[in-house]
Amino acid sequence: MTASPRRVPTRFTVPLQTLVVACSIVFVIGTTLQTFVIIDEQAVVDMMRRAGASAERATADAPAFLLGFRLVGCAYIVGNALGLLARSGRAWLFWVVLLVNVTQAAGVVAVPPEVFEVTRERFGVPGLLPSWMTDGGAAVLSLILVASLVVCRAPWAYRKAAGP
Secondary structure: OOOOOEEEEOOOHHHHHHHHHHHHHHHHHHHHHHHHHHOOHHHHHHHHHHOOOOHHHHHHHHHHHHHHHHHHHHHHHHHHHHHHHHHHOOHHHHHHHHHHHHHHHOHHHHOOHHHHHHHHHHHOHHHHHHHHHHHHHHHHHHHHHHHHHHHHOOHHHEEEEOOO
């Protein structure tokens, strides 16, 4: 009978997991700021107006849009918070962290320019930092996670070794 393979840490395992924990802290903070401080109902109205909606339409549609936006934001806050458990080394968690970060990174191209315009007008460049850090940071972290998977052929930069 063949022993099942076990996972052995490499020199990249702890640094990778530590990086994910650090990024998760930053992403939870950034996503929370974006979801509950920077984007409010008036910002949504301004963004809709800038995108071509009438004042009446923007005012009518903003509350429902904001609710949906905040629900998605909460999902990302929870998803990013799961990254705080990275040091556990659980394989399923690697895939969750990767999925959360790949989809959050999509914000780099999916966020309409009106969001950045209105945010910059209301808060200046500091108001843009949470989005840049979460979306851009998630893109970089996703690339690092995929690279570790390709190089080590196992989640969290472990390598497979034959069991005793």
